[in-house]
Amino acid sequence: MVKPFVPQLVYVEPRALEYQLGKDLVTKFENMGIEIRETTSHNQIRNLPGDNHFQKYRVAKSTLVLGIRKTLKFDTSKPSAEYAIPFVTGCMGHCHYCYLQTTMGNKPYIRTYVNVDEIFDSAANYMKERAPEPTRFEASCTSDIVGVDHLTHTLKRAIEYFGSSEYGHLRFVTKFAHVDHLLDAKHNGRTRFRFSINNDYIIKFFEPGTSRLPERIEAAVKVAEAGYPLGFIIAPIYLHENWKEGYHEMFEKLEAALPAFARKDLTFEMIQHRFTKPAKRVIQENYPMTKLELDESKRKWKWGRYGIGKYVYTNEEQEDIKDTLGNYIHEYFPEAKLEYFT
Numbered sequence: 268m269v270k271p272f273v274p275q276l277v278y279v280e281p282r283a284l285e286y287q288l289g290k291d292l293v294t295k296f297e298n299m300g301i302e303i304r305e306t307t308s309h310n311q312i313r314n315l316p317g318d319n320h321f322q323k324y325r326v327a328k329s330t331l332v333l334g335i336r337k338t339l340k341f342d343t344s345k346p347s348a349e350y351a352i353p354f355v356t357g358c359m360g361h362c363h364y365c366y367l368q369t370t371m372g373n374k375p376y377i378r379t380y381v382n383v384d385e386i387f388d389s390a391a392n393y394m395k396e397r398a399p400e401p402t403r404f405e406a407s408c409t410s411d412i413v414g415v416d417h418l419t420h421t422l423k424r425a426i427e428y429f430g431s432s433e434y435g436h437l438r439f440v441t442k443f444a445h446v447d448h449l450l451d452a453k454h455n456g457r458t459r460f461r462f463s464i465n466n467d468y469i470i471k472f473f474e475p476g477t478s479r480l481p482e483r484i485e486a487a488v489k490v491a492e493a494g495y496p497l498g499f500i501i502a503p504i505y506l507h508e509n510w511k512e513g514y515h516e517m518f519e520k521l522e523a524a525l526p527a528f529a530r531k532d533l534t535f536e537m538i539q540h541r542f543t544k545p546a547k548r549v550i551q552e553n554y555p556m557t558k559l560e561l562d563e564s565k566r567k568w569k570w571g572r573y574g575i576g577k578y579v580y581t582n583e584e585q586e587d588i589k590d591t592l593g594n595y596i597h598e599y600f601p602e603a604k605l606e607y608f609t
């Protein structure tokens with residue numbers, strides 16, 4: 268079982284101490300006996316412990332930076348929400364195919380923003396612009412926020428903030444099962460709590476450092492019992508030998524565990540595995556022993572954002588994925604909504 272994250276090292280940016288959350292977290296980490304260093308800016312973080320890239324990368328993934336979010340302009344977040352709301356960047360997990368490997372470059376540490384009220388104020392402006400249309404905010408575009416939230420409780424505050432809003436909705440997704448502190452949050456049904464799930468083979472070989480499937484399912488049941496609208500993202504859908512059986516077993520486990528009331532307002536999202544050439548280089552550097560299949564010649568090339576092409580499954584494979592997993596969803600959860608396949 269993966270234990271809740273505890274940073275190995277904490278960095279504090281000077282202005283973080285102007286905020287109550289910054290001060291509280293420093294006190295908390297001091298009491299936990301964790302080494303705390305000051306830094307003028309997260310860009311200045313150098314000399315992390317470790318003799319080589321491999322070791323430094325692992326230390327960075329368990330380093331937490333307390334900082335300020337300066338840009339309060341939110342990115343858009345299609346197809347799952349209107350905006351990405353930035354509370355945290357980075358993640359302590361070690362999924363080989365994680366999209367953060369390329370977006371975070373050589374700064375893979377976790378950075379949590381302590382000016383949470385300013386982020387809420389910005390969200391309020393976005394909601395006002397669209398009102399009376401609802402506005403959905405996605406809180407896990409640049410991190411797995413649940414993985415760090417038992418320390419900061421920022422997500423819990425956000426759930427309650429949007430719970431009391433008129434037009435706001437919050438969404439996030441996690442591969443971690445440490446949800447207990449979120450169960451009594453006053454969500455008012457305005458937060459969709461999603462779990463990223465995969466079959467046992469894929470979690471075992473490609474998702475070190477995250478909660479295992481039974482733990483995620485157990486957490487999902489708790490979340491449903493707490494009255495949250497629930498969702499599952501099957502991502503990335505990865506074709507390995509016997510993938511159909513692997514996913515079938517995953518659905519059987521889900522079906523055996525989920526109470527009937529949780530199935531009425533249930534969503535599924537399906538995202539196929541993809542990679543870019545820069546991502547492939549980074550994956551092979553950080554996880555040199557990976558079994559992940561990254562052979563461009565077996566894939567279809569597709570235009571991606573910023574002109575960087577990505578490699579997805581062939582058209583036939585995509586149809587097979589849609590049919591197979593779509594049928595499992597239909598068979599086991601006929602009332603659920605399949606939001607998209609991409």
Ligand code: SF4
Pocket residue numbers: 357358359360361362364365366367410411442477
């Ligand atoms: Fe990346 Fe999510 Fe895995 Fe974290 S849990 S390493 S964000 S894929």
